[in-house]
Amino acid sequence: MIESHKISQAEKTEHQFRLSSDEIEQWDRDGYLVRQNVFSTEENDFLRQVAEDIVNGKRPFPAVHVNHNALVKEGKAQGDGIYAMHKLHFPSNYCTEFLERTRDSRLTDPLVDLLGPDILGINTLFLWKAPKIGLGFPWHQDKFYFRSRFRTKTTVGTWTAFDVADQGNGCLYVIPGSHKADIFQHDDLDGTQQQEFKLARGVRDEDGVPVEVEPGSVIWFHSHLLHKSTDNHSQRFRRSFVAHYLSAQAEWSSPEKVGRGQPVMWIRGRTYADKIYPAQMNVLPMPW
Numbered sequence: 537m538i539e540s541h542k543i544s545q546a547e548k549t550e551h552q553f554r555l556s557s558d559e560i561e562q563w564d565r566d567g568y569l570v571r572q573n574v575f576s577t578e579e580n581d582f583l584r585q586v587a588e589d590i591v592n593g594k595r596p597f598p599a600v601h602v603n604h605n606a607l608v609k610e611g612k613a614q615g616d617g618i619y620a621m622h623k624l625h626f627p628s629n630y631c632t633e634f635l636e637r638t639r640d641s642r643l644t645d646p647l648v649d650l651l652g653p654d655i656l657g658i659n660t661l662f663l664w665k666a667p668k669i670g671l672g673f674p675w676h677q678d679k680f681y682f683r684s685r686f687r688t689k690t691t692v693g694t695w696t697a698f699d700v701a702d703q704g705n706g707c708l709y710v711i712p713g714s715h716k717a718d719i720f721q722h723d724d725l726d727g728t729q730q731q732e733f734k735l736a737r738g739v740r741d742e743d744g745v746p747v748e749v750e751p752g753s754v755i756w757f758h759s760h761l762l763h764k765s766t767d768n769h770s771q772r773f774r775r776s777f778v779a780h781y782l783s784a785q786a787e788w789s790s791p792e793k794v795g796r797g798q799p800v801m802w803i804r805g806r807t808y809a810d811k812i813y814p815a816q817m818n819v820l821p822m823p824w
């Protein structure tokens with residue numbers, strides 16, 4: 537049943553950023569895509585400043601979603617302000633500038649070809665990966681996590697570079713074609729790493745390829761795609777904005793999950809009362 541019909545500004549445009557047939561072929565083969573020069577330096581500087589204002593207490597944001605670097609938290613490294621940061625979690629749920637970026641048609645037009653016209657936002661992160669102490673993420677598949685909430689063929693992640701991302705500062709690595717595999721077992725890891733991820737069992741480093749990109753580039757990736765990133769050994773930041781999307785025609789994974797957890801955000805197209813519902817139109821009030 538269609539509960540509401542919401543047409544976004546983006547839908548009224550001509551879908552000018554939709555995928556080409558070559559890109560769709562590449563997606564089907566590799567499970568990821570890269571476009572360069574999607575966002576300008578000015579646009580990214582603006583959003584980076586919003587993130588820094590949150591870190592510096594100039595903008596309200598739920599403290600629970602301001603996450604510091606694991607080494608700093610454990611007292612194994614020192615750093616202040618953005619030099620101590622790991623990530624802001626869910627910035628598009630609490631900050632209009634991030635919500636606007638998450639709805640930008642340069643990110644979402646390609647999603648229409650991958651997920652259909654009705655799209656929700658389920659997770660966002662602004663990552664710092666600070667010089668010398670920024671920690672990598674182990675091999676994982678995003679669906680290992682998202683499937684506990686949502687039943688769907690795939691979600692799609694977008695990863696926007698705010699700095700050059702290369703092997704020196706901890707770029708993403710992917711295993712092309714691994715999106716065709718099922719979901720691996722994921723095991724807990726000991727030792728220093730960002731504890732939010734487990735390691736996909738049996739994955740070989742030598743199968744991974746680095747995805748080195750310039751600032752303003754965007755990587756779209758399938759939720760079965762095996763990916764990781766390495767620690768930042770350089771003196772440079774490796775900042776990025778990650779947004780994960782779901783079809784509004786997906787379903788809750790089980791009755792207990794209906795409407796539970798961090799609210800999903802409306803991105804574009806229709807919502808369906810018997811599917812993932814409700815979706816938030818506006819940023820959430822601060823929890824105080």
Ligand SMILES: O=C(O)CCC(=O)C(=O)O
Pocket residue numbers: 663672673678693706707708763764765766776778
């Ligand atoms: O940006 C990174 O270093 C890793 C991000 C990632 O793996 C993810 O968001 O799923």
